[in-house]
Amino acid sequence: MGQGLARGSHSLSHPQVRHTPAVPAWGGGGCVLGCLPADPSPRSAVAQGTQLLELDCQRTRDGVVVVSHDQNLQRQAGQDQNIRELDYADLPPYRDPLEVTFSPGAFSHGSDRRIPRLEEIFQKFPNVPVNVEIKQDDEELIRQVADLVRRYRRSHITVWASFQSKILEKCRAANPDMPYIFSVQRGLLLLLLYYTGLLPFVRLPESFLQFPLPSIINRCRRTPGSHGQEGAWSQDSWVLPSSGRGGEAWELGVLLWVLNEEKDFEEAFSYGVSGVMSDYPTLLRHYLDTHPPPGQDTTEE
Numbered sequence: 001m002g003q004g005l006a007r008g009s010h011s012l013s014h015p016q017v018r019h020t021p022a023v024p025a026w027g028g029g030g031c032v033l034g035c036l037p038a039d040p041s042p043r044s045a046v047a048q049g050t051q052l053l054e055l056d057c058q059r060t061r062d063g064v065v066v067v068s069h070d071q072n073l074q075r076q077a078g079q080d081q082n083i084r085e086l087d088y089a090d091l092p093p094y095r096d097p098l099e100v101t102f103s104p105g106a107f108s109h110g111s112d113r114r115i116p117r118l119e120e121i122f123q124k125f126p127n128v129p130v131n132v133e134i135k136q137d138d139e140e141l142i143r144q145v146a147d148l149v150r151r152y153r154r155s156h157i158t159v160w161a162s163f164q165s166k167i168l169e170k171c172r173a174a175n176p177d178m179p180y181i182f183s184v185q186r187g188l189l190l191l192l193l194y195y196t197g198l199l200p201f202v203r204l205p206e207s208f209l210q211f212p213l214p215s216i217i218n219r220c221r222r223t224p225g226s227h228g229q230e231g232a233w234s235q236d237s238w239v240l241p242s243s244g245r246g247g248e249a250w251e252l253g254v255l256l257w258v259l260n261e262e263k264d265f266e267e268a269f270s271y272g273v274s275g276v277m278s279d280y281p282t283l284l285r286h287y288l289d290t291h292p293p294p295g296q297d298t299t300e301e
Helices: 042-047 118-124 139-151 165-174 184-195 214-221 241-249 262-270 281-290
Strands: 053-059 065-067 130-134 158-161 208-212 253-257 275-278
Touching (some): 065 118, 065 139, 118 139, 158 165, 165 184, 208 214, 214 262, 262 275, 262 281, 275 281
Parallel strands (some): 130 158, 208 253, 253 275
Antiparallel strands (some): 053 065
8 A cells, every 4th residue: 555654753742643753654655755665555664663644635536535645647657647537446556666756766666556545544543643735725625634534533643734824724724623734934934933033932833844854855956857956955054943952842843854864864863853754664763773862762652
């Protein structure tokens, strides 16, 4: 089923969404941007200590909410059609092998290549927190996701995610009991408050701050077919993300993506962030077991 990605977090802001430091998680549709699993299934990732599943949702023509990063199926399934143009039964399987987006030149394989339904994830992992990202401004999709979350009584452990404020506002209206992330616009406000020294005096309702590790973006920009300038992101330009310790003071979960090498894990945790996402939960689990974050209890809750 789908693909693998990992996230680990500890003492995140929403009281019911709590995690041990940076443990593996599973995401749908392939890596953060949609690939087959490096670790072959969500069950495999959960077995590694997964405590948060990150996934993206789309809606088929016949109204089924599925787990897929891409709306268009060309990259992940080799079929130039949109998911919304097909019934669920007609969706093609994922490519095998499929290149791992954030590990250029690496390919993943999986025995179950179906595009899964969101309801399957809720059924198979009823007690595992899930981060649901909505990329399309689709009110019916948002309503269906909100209804599924309520049906399975998991509003307290399911996170709304979208980097667009307009979409996130609709998500919050559909189910205001779910915690949610910072949109890009709200993230800029967070930066302004941080640099002006006003952050300690402003109550922020968001529970999570999620963004890419700059060195990962630089690495992807250097791959064939990528766009932009090499080194367009500078570690010196993002002081706030390195304030994960400050984020914890405000009970804010700071999560970085997508980290697939030990050197990336080491860099991320040196900033004091709450957790990371990875296409390789087993590798991340091994790193955590051999490099426990200083002063943090790695005993799983």
